[in-house]
Amino acid sequence: MQALEKIIRERARALLASGQVTLVLGHGAGSVPFRTVPAFIDVPEDAERLVWNPFCVNNLAVYLPALAGAGRVAVVAKGCDARSLVTLIQEHQVPRNRVMILGLPCTGMVEPTRLVGAAGSLRGLSLTWDGDGTISVRDADGQRSLMVTDALQERCRLCEHNTPALADEMLGEPAPAMSGTAEKFAAAEALARRPAAERRAYWRTQVERCIRCYACRAACPACYCRTCFVDKNAPRWVSKANTADENWMFHAGRAFHLAGRCVECGECERVCPMGIPISALNRMLDHEVRERFDYVAGLDPEGVPPLGTFRSDDPDPESSEER
Amino acid sequence: MNDQHEQFVIPKVALGGWLERLLASHRVVGPVAATESVTTYSPIGAAAVLRLDGPRPTVSPKAQIMPQTETLFVFQGSGPTLTLAPAAPDAAPTVLFGVRPCDARALGRLDDVFLARKERDIHYERRRRATMLVGLACATPSWGCFCTSVGGSPAGTEGLDLLLTDLGDRYHIAVLTPAGLDLASAAQAEAASVDDAAAAGAQHAETAARMPVGFELEAALRNVRWEAPLWGQISQRCLACGVCNYLCPACHCFDIQDEVTPDGGIRFRCWDTCQFNEFTRMGAGHNPRPTQAERVRQRLSHKFKYLVDEFGTAGCTGCGRCVERCPVNIDIRTILGAFAEEGR
Numbered sequence: 001m002q003a004l005e006k007i008i009r010e011r012a013r014a015l016l017a018s019g020q021v022t023l024v025l026g027h028g029a030g031s032v033p034f035r036t037v038p039a040f041i042d043v044p045e046d047a048e049r050l051v052w053n054p055f056c057v058n059n060l061a062v063y064l065p066a067l068a069g070a071g072r073v074a075v076v077a078k079g080c081d082a083r084s085l086v087t088l089i090q091e092h093q094v095p096r097n098r099v100m101i102l103g104l105p106c107t108g109m110v111e112p113t114r115l116v117g118a119a120g121s122l123r124g125l126s127l128t129w130d131g132d133g134t135i136s137v138r139d140a141d142g143q144r145s146l147m148v149t150d151a152l153q154e155r156c157r158l159c160e161h162n163t164p165a166l167a168d169e170m171l172g173e174p175a176p177a178m179s180g181t182a183e184k185f186a187a188a189e190a191l192a193r194r195p196a197a198e199r200r201a202y203w204r205t206q207v208e209r210c211i212r213c214y215a216c217r218a219a220c221p222a223c224y225c226r227t228c229f230v231d232k233n234a235p236r237w238v239s240k241a242n243t244a245d246e247n248w249m250f251h252a253g254r255a256f257h258l259a260g261r262c263v264e265c266g267e268c269e270r271v272c273p274m275g276i277p278i279s280a281l282n283r284m285l286d287h288e289v290r291e292r293f294d295y296v297a298g299l300d301p302e303g304v305p306p307l308g309t310f311r312s313d314d315p316d317p318e319s320s321e322e323r
Numbered sequence: 324m325n326d327q328h329e330q331f332v333i334p335k336v337a338l339g340g341w342l343e344r345l346l347a348s349h350r351v352v353g354p355v356a357a358t359e360s361v362t363t364y365s366p367i368g369a370a371a372v373l374r375l376d377g378p379r380p381t382v383s384p385k386a387q388i389m390p391q392t393e394t395l396f397v398f399q400g401s402g403p404t405l406t407l408a409p410a411a412p413d414a415a416p417t418v419l420f421g422v423r424p425c426d427a428r429a430l431g432r433l434d435d436v437f438l439a440r441k442e443r444d445i446h447y448e449r450r451r452r453a454t455m456l457v458g459l460a461c462a463t464p465s466w467g468c469f470c471t472s473v474g475g476s477p478a479g480t481e482g483l484d485l486l487l488t489d490l491g492d493r494y495h496i497a498v499l500t501p502a503g504l505d506l507a508s509a510a511q512a513e514a515a516s517v518d519d520a521a522a523a524g525a526q527h528a529e530t531a532a533r534m535p536v537g538f539e540l541e542a543a544l545r546n547v548r549w550e551a552p553l554w555g556q557i558s559q560r561c562l563a564c565g566v567c568n569y570l571c572p573a574c575h576c577f578d579i580q581d582e583v584t585p586d587g588g589i590r591f592r593c594w595d596t597c598q599f600n601e602f603t604r605m606g607a608g609h610n611p612r613p614t615q616a617e618r619v620r621q622r623l624s625h626k627f628k629y630l631v632d633e634f635g636t637a638g639c640t641g642c643g644r645c646v647e648r649c650p651v652n653i654d655i656r657t658i659l660g661a662f663a664e665e666g667r
Contacts, residue, residue: 213566
């Protein structure tokens with residue numbers, strides 16, 4: 001077993017045994033080797049079920065608002081999970097003293113499709129991760145190795161905070177920076193430079209596919225509204241009719257609601273069955289918030305999200321130009 | 324392969340010509356690439372490039388018969404001047420081309436619900452009767468596939484008019500119905516040789532043999548029940564999205580809504596999902612399924628208990644889309660396996 005997994009289990013066991021926490025939220029083995037499941041561990045003996053590998057894709061912060069009554073919860077947190085927790089703490093969805101952040105240095109998650117060999121399927125695969133940078137893959141084709149860095153999910157390649165920005169306890173040494181951080185906004189900027197009509201056409205094509213399963217919303221830790229605006233029916237803001245216009249209303253509305261709050265964990269895009277590049281919308285708005293308000297979401301629990309406050313001297317370039 | 328079927332072979336290069344001849348008298352809907360990794364069903368033209376290889380498409384062809392949003396009637400005016408006009412479903416003769424056996428079989432489950440009872444759903448019925456199915460034997464089951472565990476097969480013929488089998492540079496065509504024979508005659512194909520028929524049969528057997536050994540369906544069906552600790556365990560991590568239901572080729576629940584304008588409006592129905600908390604929530608606020616545990620139970624019980632009790636067949640054909648796309652890896656195979664193991 002790799003070292004970090006062992007440490008996670010030991011800490012979880014000790015925290016539960018001593019009563020410091022009532023629940024440890026981590027990752028457990030999934031139904032196939034390249035998937036894991038969010039694991040809710042509430043007795044020390046079950047700490048053995050916790051795993052750590054480059055398939056721990058879920059952002060566990062999504063469960064925290066609903067666990068408010070569960071006592072103190074320890075969360076096994078990657079950089080993105082920790083940033084989401086910071087946002088939830090800022091927004092008073094999770095009391096700071098009710099969450100214990102067990103920070104994990106994350107080297108990025110692997111895109112499962114990159115494990116597919118010449119036989120052309122993920123079926124019958126077995127995997128071993130050495131805890132460092134290499135995954136051994138064994139399938140019908142035989143055995144081969146894959147470097148984690150060569151098979152990273154794009155969201156992880158671009159991640160700026162793979163080592164948690166906030167942790168009550170770090171369970172390992174800080175991880176080296178990810179390779180794509182300099183390109184983080186390149187695609188968003190390129191899209192922004194295209195004419196408005198072209199961008200509108202592009203997004204229309206993308207959202208036309210949307211089936212309104214709302215997996216993006218469900219997987220998003222920042223989407224905790226008790227009643228989402230699309231589900232309100234008095235008045236009804238968005239029709240349940242599946243049309244490109246209504247779908248766009250949902251995606252645009254959600255993106256605006258996440259401006260300055262989204263930490264770009266990319267879960268929305270991962271879970272989208274229809275391949276809609278949702279992160280591109282969020283990244284664009286993140287870019288805007290950084291430029292205009294000099295603010296990066298999810299780093300400082302004492303920080304104030306710029307769109308969650310009001311100042312009379314708020315920068316507002318458009319209206320000042322008008323004056 | 325049943326030797327009684329008429330069998331043909333068509334070179335892949337002749338596929339375009341066949342589609343063109345079908346298009347002269349039919350709408351043709353087939354799997355097309357929406358993105359590198361997403362395949363959807365769309366009406367196609369003669370120049371279309373179909374994505375026929377690889378695992379089953381991202382979505383099932385269900386929406387072609389039961390659209391996600393469908394107008395039921397249009398109304399105008401109000402009070403004594405109110406007029407209603409039924410919306411006629413578009414029921415042009417349609418060929419669904421390249422349908423996987425799991426998805427074709429799932430349409431049979433929708434038929435159970437919409438056509439087998441005394442009250443038939445006319446919108447569904449018109450489209451369904453106008454639709455012919457050209458199947459494609461699955462040669463590349465995906466990781467979540469489990470058709471053979473629920474009574475299906477990668478080369479199953481239930482509901483199909485034709486079954487195509489990819490033989491490399493050509494397709495083997497098995498004719499399964501008289502309507503299928505008409506479609507096949509438009510292919511202007513040669514009769515299949517004994518070798519081609521044998522190659523198709525061998526491929527079917529080879530793919531079926533690669534399907535995983537699953538759970539014992541009968542045992543699972545016996546044990547799926549109202550009070551089971553599993554519901555609570557699974558629902559703990561369920562995020563309550565609708566991916567499983569909306570990608571399912573056999574899920575069929577819908578909601579009915581009005582879209583009102585000052586002069587009138589439309590009444591439409593749209594897919595619904597038992598995983599959302601407003602599913603069947605009543606006007607006065609009562610929710611018959613107040614927590615996710617009841618909603619998870621509803622999804623599984625509807626498929627593996629209520630439909631079985633009513634029609635004799637489970638509402639699942641093992642396409643595995645819910646397995647692969649669940650954001651938190653709720654794997655229906657694991658759940659059914661756990662029920663099957665109970666009491667052994």
